[in-house]
Amino acid sequence: MPDPLRRLSADAPVAAMLEAYEADGALVVEGMVPGGIVADLCAAATTYAEGVEPGVADQGMGEDGKFFVGANTIRFSSLGRITPAYFDLLDNEVYAALADAVLLPNCGSYWVNTAQVMFIGPGEQAQVLHRDADNWFQHVAPTWPDCPEVTISAMIGLEEVTEELGATRAVPGSHRWPELNVYEYDLETVPAELAPGDAFVYSGKVLHGGGENRTADRWRRAMHQGCNACSATVRTTRGPTSAAGSGCATCAPSRTRHDGSPVGRRSRRPPRRPRPRRRLRQRRPNAIGWSRCA
Numbered sequence: 001m002p003d004p005l006r007r008l009s010a011d012a013p014v015a016a017m018l019e020a021y022e023a024d025g026a027l028v029v030e031g032m033v034p035g036g037i038v039a040d041l042c043a044a045a046t047t048y049a050e051g052v053e054p055g056v057a058d059q060g061m062g063e064d065g066k067f068f069v070g071a072n073t074i075r076f077s078s079l080g081r082i083t084p085a086y087f088d089l090l091d092n093e094v095y096a097a098l099a100d101a102v103l104l105p106n107c108g109s110y111w112v113n114t115a116q117v118m119f120i121g122p123g124e125q126a127q128v129l130h131r132d133a134d135n136w137f138q139h140v141a142p143t144w145p146d147c148p149e150v151t152i153s154a155m156i157g158l159e160e161v162t163e164e165l166g167a168t169r170a171v172p173g174s175h176r177w178p179e180l181n182v183y184e185y186d187l188e189t190v191p192a193e194l195a196p197g198d199a200f201v202y203s204g205k206v207l208h209g210g211g212e213n214r215t216a217d218r219w220r221r222a223m224h225q226g227c228n229a230c231s232a233t234v235r236t237t238r239g240p241t242s243a244a245g246s247g248c249a250t251c252a253p254s255r256t257r258h259d260g261s262p263v264g265r266r267s268r269r270p271p272r273r274p275r276p277r278r279r280l281r282q283r284r285p286n287a288i289g290w291s292r293c294a
C-alpha cells in the first residue's frame, strides 16, 4: 500500500506544497477554499443538480465518455452561471501560486480548462484510473515522463468527502512511471479524503480516478477545477461549452479575466487520442457500461 497523500495546511509555505507535489504528483491542501465560498458553491451546485439526470454527462466523448464518468454520477460545468462564488474561487491565491509554479515555466499563461461539479452517487463503481495529461498526449507523449506539465487540477470538497463516499483515489509517484497510456482498475491507490474546502491538488501526470461510493443513500459532493498551459504552441482547449459560463476565465496574470474568448470542455477527445476501450474490456468484462462499449 502506498504511503498516504501528504496533507498541508493552506497557510503552509508554497515551497513545502511544491515539494510534496514533486515527490508524489499530488497532495491535499487543507482549508484551501474559504468556508463561505464553499458553502455558496455547495448550495448552488446542490440546487442545480436536482435538475440534472445522473449518467448523462459524456465529456464530449459520447458513450465512451458516459462510461468514463459513470452511470450514477452527476456532472455539469458553467459554474459561473449558477453562482458568483465561482469567480471568488478563481481568485484563490494558494491554488494560483501552485499553478503558477507548475505551469508557467512551460507556457506564456494558463487557462481554466475545467470547472465541473462532480457528484458521485450511491453505489457508483470506481472510475478507471487514468492520467489527465493523456488528453493532450500529442504534447506529452514524445518526452513522457520528462515532458512539461500541461495541466494541474484541484478536486475541492464541497462537503466532507470520505473514502466510503468515493473520495478520489490516486497512485502517488505514478507521475514518473514510464508508460503514459495507462487505464487500470487494480493498482494500489490511496484516497484523497477532504473536509469542506480542502483540495486534492494533482498533476495531470498522476494516475487517479473517482472512488467507489459504497453508501446506500449519500452523494459525494465535490468539484473539479483544472488549469491548462496555454500559449501559441500549447493551446489545447476550445469548444462551445464555457467552463466559467461567460467567456474566458484566465487564471494568470489577472486570475479572473473574462474577455469573451471561448474556453473548452473537459476531456474533449483529440483526433487521435489513444482509447481505453480495449484495455477496459480485457481487465474488467463486467464493469458498468460494458455493453455500451461493444
Ligand SMILES: O=C(O)CCC(=O)C(=O)O
Pocket: 069, 118, 127, 132, 155, 166, 167, 168, 169, 208, 209, 210, 211
Ligand atoms: O471524481 C473524481 O474523484 C475524479 C474524476 C476524474 O478524475 C476525471 O473524471 O477525470
